[in-house]
Amino acid sequence: MEFALVALAYLNLGRCGLTDDGCDKFSGLKNLKVLNLPFDNITDACLAHLKGLTKLESLNLDSCKIGDEGLANLIGLSLLKSLELSDTEVGSSGLRYLSGLTHLETLNLSFSLVTDSGLQKLSGLTALKSLNLDARQITDAGLLALTSLTGLMHLDLFGARISDTGTNYLRCFKNLQSLEICGGGLTDAGVKNIKDLTSLTLLNLSQNCNLTNKSLELISGLTALVSLNVSNSYITNDGLLYLKPLKNLRSLSLESCKVTASEIKKLQSTALPNLVSFRPE
Ligand SMILES: *[C@@H]1O[C@H](CO)[C@@H](O)[C@H](O)[C@H]1NC(C)=O
Ligand SMILES: *[C@@H]1O[C@H](CO)[C@@H](O)[C@H](O)[C@H]1NC(C)=O
Ligand SMILES: *[C@@H]1O[C@H](CO)[C@@H](O)[C@H](O)[C@H]1NC(C)=O
Ligand SMILES: *[C@@H]1O[C@H](CO)[C@@H](O)[C@H](O)[C@H]1NC(C)=O
Ligand SMILES: *[C@@H]1O[C@H](CO)[C@@H](O)[C@H](O)[C@H]1NC(C)=O
Ligand SMILES: *[C@@H]1O[C@H](CO)[C@@H](O)[C@H](O)[C@H]1NC(C)=O
Numbered sequence: 049m050e051f052a053l054v055a056l057a058y059l060n061l062g063r064c065g066l067t068d069d070g071c072d073k074f075s076g077l078k079n080l081k082v083l084n085l086p087f088d089n090i091t092d093a094c095l096a097h098l099k100g101l102t103k104l105e106s107l108n109l110d111s112c113k114i115g116d117e118g119l120a121n122l123i124g125l126s127l128l129k130s131l132e133l134s135d136t137e138v139g140s141s142g143l144r145y146l147s148g149l150t151h152l153e154t155l156n157l158s159f160s161l162v163t164d165s166g167l168q169k170l171s172g173l174t175a176l177k178s179l180n181l182d183a184r185q186i187t188d189a190g191l192l193a194l195t196s197l198t199g200l201m202h203l204d205l206f207g208a209r210i211s212d213t214g215t216n217y218l219r220c221f222k223n224l225q226s227l228e229i230c231g232g233g234l235t236d237a238g239v240k241n242i243k244d245l246t247s248l249t250l251l252n253l254s255q256n257c258n259l260t261n262k263s264l265e266l267i268s269g270l271t272a273l274v275s276l277n278v279s280n281s282y283i284t285n286d287g288l289l290y291l292k293p294l295k296n297l298r299s300l301s302l303e304s305c306k307v308t309a310s311e312i313k314k315l316q317s318t319a320l321p322n323l324v325s326f327r328p329e
Contacts, residue, residue, distance in 0.1 A: 053076065053077060054076060054077065054078060054079060055079055056077050056079060056080060057079055057080060057081045057082065058080075058081065058082045059077065059080060059082065059083050059084070060082075060084040061083075061084065061085055061088065062084045062085060062086040062087055062088065062108065062110075063086065063087045063088070064088060065088065065089060066085060066088040066089065066090055066094075067088075067089045067090065068090055068091055068093045068094045071090060071093070071094035071096075071097045072097050073097075074094075074097045074098055074101065075097045075098075075099075075100055075101075077101065078100065078101065078102075078103065079103055080101050080103060080104055081103055081104060081105045081106065082104075082105065082106040083098070083101070083104060083106070083107050083108070084106075084108040085107075085108060085109055085112060086108050086109065086110035086111055086112070086132065087110065087111045087112070088112055089112075089113070090109075090112050090113065090114070091112075091113045091114065091115075091118070092114060092115055092117055092118030092121075093118075094112075094118075095114065095118040095119070095121040095122070096121050098121055098122070098125070099121050099124060100124075101125065102124060102125060102126070102127065103127060104125050104127065104128060105127050105128060105129045105130065106128070106129060106130040106131075107122070107125070107128060107130070107131055107132070108130075108132040109131075109132055109133055109136060110132045110133070110134050110135060110136075110156070111134070111135040111136070112136055113136070113137065114133065114136040114137065114138060115136070115137040115138060115139075115142065116137075116138060116139055116141045116142030116145075117142070118138075118142070119138065119142040119143075119145040119146060120145050122145060122146070122149070123145050123148060125149070126148065126149065126150070126151065127151055128149050128151060128152055129151050129152060129153045129154065130152075130153060130154040130155075131146070131149070131152060131154070131155050131156070132156045133155070133156060133157055133160055134156045134157065134158040134159055134160065134180065135158070135159045135160070136160055137160075137161060138157070138160045138161060138162065139160070139161035139162055139163070139166065140161075140162055140163050140165050140166025140167075140169075141166070142166075143162065143166045143167070143169040143170060144169050146169065146170065146173070147169050147170070147172055147173070149173065150172065150173060150174070150175060151175055152173050152175060152176055153175055153176060153177045153178065154176075154177065154178040154179075155170070155173070155176060155178070155179050155180070156178075156179075156180040157179075157180060157181055157183065158180045158181065158182035158183060158204065158206075159182065159183055160183060161185075162181070162183065162185075162186070163185050163186070163190070164185070164186060164187055164189040164190035164193065167181075167186075167190045167193040167194055168193040170193075170194065170197070171193060171194065171196045171197070172196070173197065174196060174197060174198070174199060175199065176197050176199065176200060177199055177200060177201045177202065178200070178201060178202040178203075179194070179197070179200060179202070179203055179204070180202075180204040181203075181204065181205055181208055182204050182205065182206040182207050182208065182228075183207060183208060184207050184208070184209065184231075185209075186205065186208035186209070186210075187208065187209045187210065187211075187214070188209075188210060188211055188213050188214030188217070190208070191205070191210060191214045191217045191218070192214075192217050194217070195217050195220040196220075197220075197221070198220055198221065198222065198223070199223060200221045200223065200224060201223050201224060201225045201226070201247075202224070202225060202226045203221060203224060203226070203227050203228075204226075204228045205227075205228060205229045205230075205231070206228045206229070206230045206231070206252070207230065207231055208229070208231050209231045209232075209233055210229050210231055210233055210234065210238075211233040211234070211238070212233070212234060212235055212237045212238035212241075214233075214238075215229075215234065215238040215239075215240075215241035215242060216241055218241055218242060218245065219241055219244065219245075221245070222245065222247070223247055224245050224247055224248055225247050225248060225249050225250065226248070226249065226250035226251070227242070227245070227248060227250070227251055227252070228250075228251075228252040229252070229253060229256070230252060230253065230254050230255040230256065231255070231256075232255050232256055232257065233256065234253060234256040234258070234259065235256070235258045235259065236258075236259060236260055236262040236263050236266070238256075239253070239259065239262075239263040239266045239267065240266055242266070242267070242270075243266040243267065243269055243270065244269075245270070246269070246270060246271075246272060247272060248270050248272060248273060249272050249273060249274045249275065249296075250273070250274060250275040250276075251267070251270065251273060251275070251276050251277070252275075252276075252277040253277065253278050253281075254277045254278060254279035254280050254281075254301065254303075255279070255280045256278075256280075256281060257280050257281055257282070258281070258282065259278060259281040259282060259283065260281070260282045260283065260287070261282075261283055261284060261286060261287030261290065263278065263281070263283070264278070264283060264287040264288070264290040264291060265287070265290045267290070267291075267294075268290040268291065268292075268293050268294070269293070270294070271293055271294060271295065271296065272296060273294050273296060273297055274296050274297060274298050274299065275297075275298065275299040275300075276291075276294070276297060276299070276300050276301070277299075277300075277301040278301070278302055278305070279301050279302060279303040279304055279305065279327070280303070280304045280305070281302075281305050282305070282306070283302055283305040283306065283307060284305070284306040284307065285306065285307055285308060285311040287307075288307065288311055288312065288315050289315075291315060291319075291320065292315070292318075292319040292320070294320065295319075295320065295321075295322065296322060297320050297322060297323050298322050298323060298324050298325065299323075299324070299325040299326070300312065300320075300323060300325070300326040300327070301326070301327045302326075302327065302328070303327045303328060307328065308328065309326075309328045309329050312326050312328070312329075
């Protein structure tokens with residue numbers, strides 16, 4: 049059986065109810081490049097069987113019962129490009145085992161236990177392009193620890209508690225194409241530090257309820273934007289004029305603002321022909 053499967057490169061066993069008992073079979077799959085085990089009933093004991101899979105490029109452990117010490121088994125997997133650890137019990141201490149994975153391009157730590165103090169351990173992972181830190185305990189201090197990651201293109205801080213101060217560090221990420229900061233701590237002053245990130249195509253600043261039309265004015269120079277969400281804010285119909293230069297905009301969400309569907313439709317017909325999806329509608 050193991051002999052027959054040794055050439056296997058891609059294995060998807062997500063949501064299969066896999067337990068640690070079945071994991072010893074993995075050690076024979078020396079050519080595995082992609083292993084997907086999300087939502088399985090596996091613990092750190094399972095990861096011990098992945099140690100020799102040195103060709104692995106992508107590992108998905110989303111919502112598994114993995115903790116800090118399990119990650120020690122990943123130290124030798126130096127070709128890893130993508131690692132999913134969202135909704136696991138991984139915390140700051142476990143991140144030390146990732147610091148040598150210098151090919152890592154995508155790392156998802158959403159809803160993990162990682163805190164600001166652990167993020168320094170990621171500062172050498174300069175190949176990172178996509179980082180998800182959607183977790184309430186992440187704050188400005190965590191962002192400061194990441195400023196060496198200048199190649200980041202996608203940064204998800206959806207629920208993180210980022211304030212205007214923290215937005216100063218965003219200037220280091222000149223290649224950002226998508227950014228989500230929805231923890232409620234931003235005002236127009238913070239958006240000033242976002243206005244020069246001209247590669248942005250997706251920006252989600254929803255749930256920062258103190259943002260006003262001033263923020264739309266600041267955003268008006270981000271002409272690459274395809275998708276914009278500033279829902280749950282003080283933005284009014286008067287502010288919509290600032291969106292006219294955003295000719296690439298396809299999706300606009302201004303829900304729970306003082307903005308009406310009829311005014312967005314006017315904007316669409318006079319200035320934004322590419323707008324196909326908007327709220328309120
Ligand atoms: C998960 O695995 C543990 C031990 O391997 C076992 O006791 C438990 O019943 C399993 N739970 C589910 C939902 O399969
Ligand atoms: C990270 O994980 C969350 C939760 O599973 C998921 O919604 C999100 O799409 C993932 N993000 C990335 C960039 O893969
Ligand atoms: C938003 O405005 C309210 C009311 O003025 C204020 O209490 C709150 O601190 C402000 N939030 C931020 C993040 O500045
Ligand atoms: C945030 O807004 C962007 C742009 O509209 C959207 O693509 C993304 O799905 C939103 N994220 C969440 C979690 O709603
Ligand atoms: C905007 O973001 C909110 C979350 O804050 C989300 O519920 C909504 O679906 C997003 N809108 C779009 C169009 O992505
Ligand atoms: C924008 O909204 C504010 C209230 O938040 C309002 O005072 C102002 O007149 C609006 N219009 C423009 C063009 O900024």
